[in-house]
Amino acid sequence: MRRPTKPRAVAAVAGTAVFSLALAACSSEEADDGTVVIEYGWWGSAESNDATFAAIEAFEAENPEITVEGEASPWDGYWDKLATMTAGGDAPDVIHMQERYIREYGERGALADIRTLDGVDLDALDEEMVSLGDVDGALYALPAGVNTFTVAVNEDLFAEAGVEVPDDRTWTWEDYYEASAATASEDVTGVNYRAGIENLRPWLHQHGETMYNEEGTGVGFSREVLVSYLENILTQRENGGPTADQVSEEMGLPIDATLFGTGRQSMTWFYTSELSPFADAVGDHVRLMRVPSQTGEPTDSGMYLRGSSFYSVSAYADEEEQEAAAQFIDFMINDADALAEIGMLRGVPPNTQLVEDISGDLGESDQQVLDFVTELRPDLTVDPVAPSAPGTGNVQGIFDREVLEMLYDRTTPDEAADRIIEAIDSELA
Missing domain, CATH: 3.40.190.10 (Periplasmic binding protein-like II)
Structure with a gap:
């Protein structure tokens, strides 16, 4: 160093x-x-x-x-x-x-x-x-x-699977699931759902909801939309995503030890500012992609800028x-x-x-x-993330814990949603 x-x-x-x-x-x-x-x-x-x-x-x-x-x-x-x-x-x-x-x-x-x-x-x-x-x-x-939380693809793994990298300005979640399944194999997983608050936010924005309420005293989203996000995670698992064990093992690992960082995953989520260390680990053929949308319209990705x-x-x-x-x-x-x-x-x-x-x-x-x-900024329709209310520092841990329980099939999306909402509201009360 x-x-x-x-x-x-x-x-x-x-x-x-x-x-x-x-x-x-x-x-x-x-x-x-x-x-x-x-x-x-x-x-x-x-x-x-x-x-x-x-x-x-x-x-x-x-x-x-x-x-x-x-x-x-x-x-x-x-x-x-x-x-x-x-x-x-x-x-x-x-x-x-x-x-x-x-x-x-x-x-x-x-x-x-x-x-x-x-x-x-x-x-x-x-x-x-x-x-x-x-x-x-x-x-x-x-x-x-400033950066944004985004999807990234390993272009080499797409090429090896004979799969064309989708147009990220128009791709939908269905395109995303299909690309994951098509690039997955015995040695390679498709997506890394990074089940946390940063890739939850675009999903909420795509449904007209927010992470926290205006007062900062509780969640700003409905139970219905959270359940749909959790079901989306299970859909990704069924289409080439990692197992619960792989998700658990990867928590806290340095970039060069992750599935994506070792060339064993075709897509992942990270902040744009992390591109350089990921590219150093995998090789130069890592491409930043916009978040898939519900509609296929570039202004409907729900992405946002944050410090x-x-x-x-x-x-x-x-x-x-x-x-x-x-x-x-x-x-x-x-x-x-x-x-x-x-x-x-x-x-x-x-x-x-x-x-x-x-x-x-x-x-x-x-x-x-x-x-x-x-190039992304003109298409953004969501305001940049302002400083969050006190207590939000523990929210990521809540998601990590409850989503992992769901991935191990110990809870259902409905049960996980109830526990997540209750825990966040308790932290911010």
């Missing part, structure tokens, strides 16, 4: 660095040489970690008066550690944030309003993207980029640390050197002019991400 050249409190484990409580405990103070030391904690893939450390090096080269103590963590465990650190007033100065936690941390007073900080230039940024981190007028988070991840500033940092943190965030979103290292790993960046300036220098995967999102 590429790391900053200055000394860091970073311990490498299995290709990532462990995000430890010790980092926060050292409290960012002025170093012996007069530099300001700030901490930045994030989660990410090995490729994302390498790129981030390289961006930190570039920032420090341009800003020798600031030292960034960077630590990466796998997604699993990140939020428990961050919650513990925040409760103790020792959160990193720059916090890598996710949409479902922005409101929760912001409303408890743990995040600074970025608009009140000197150092972050918002003028060159896409206003729609900036609004994704806004909670009632306070900008608690600034998106590192891939966000930068937040700790409200517990002192004024000097917050100023340095703001300067670092400004570099990460507005500087060509940072974008040259990060690319599209954190989504399409909010500085549209900067993206346009470097678009000719992007690699194949990054260019595909940029082109896909750019």
Whole structure:
């Protein structure tokens, strides 16, 4: 892993660095040489970690008066550690944030309003993207980029099966089921249903419903539509999808160990920002596809943009640390050197002019991400995802648990729907 050249409190484990409580405990103070030391904690893939450390090096080269103590963590465990650190007033100065936690941390007073900080230039940024981190007028988070949850296909496996990749602007769920069944074999599964809230959302949107109600106190969808989504998952299983054991075994695996990442699955679901690490694992012949629709119309996919991840500033940092943190965030979103290292790993960046300036220098995967999102935006009829209500951080786990029970045929779609709705309403009440 590429790391900053200055000394860091970073311990490498299995290709990532462990995000430890010790980092926060050292409290960012002025170093012996007069530099300001700030901490930045994030989660990410090995490729994302390498790129981030390289961006930190570039920032420090341009800003020798600031030292960034960077630590990466796998997604699993990140939020428990961050919650513990925040409760103790020792959160990193720059916090890598996710949409479902922005409101929760912001409303408890743990995040600074970025608009009140000197150092972050918002003028060159896409206003729609900036609004994704806004909670009632306070900008608690600034998106590192935007992406969308989408279907991806392994073109090589389609070719080996003699199956033509469908036209993703017009394909329907029936086309999707047929493609899965036609590309599946003894050694290859068709789809990976990734039974969670991100590919549930388009299904809800296609039926005129939403994930949560306007008050954020419960589900925003009907039991009938949820049952139809769960039945859709079983239909995928019957048409070349993975078994319950395969789904269970894959939970928490790194990209290069998944069925799709090892070339044993023809279609999967992931965020557009994950294309590069998936393509690195499988080969370059991975194509991003729009979500199938009920009607075959490109405007009826129910897809939406969301902040891939966000930068937040700790409200517990002192004024000097917050100023340095703001300067670092400004570099990460507005500087060509940072974008040259990060690319599209954190989504399409909010500085549209900067993206346009470097678009000719992007690699194949990054260019595909940029082109896909750019071409998709005119057909989107669903508003981008705003910060969710507190309590939504546990919803993904609810879906994982209940859908797996259904895949093992321990519950029916009707029973699973009742349990999912009850559990979500309880979390948000």
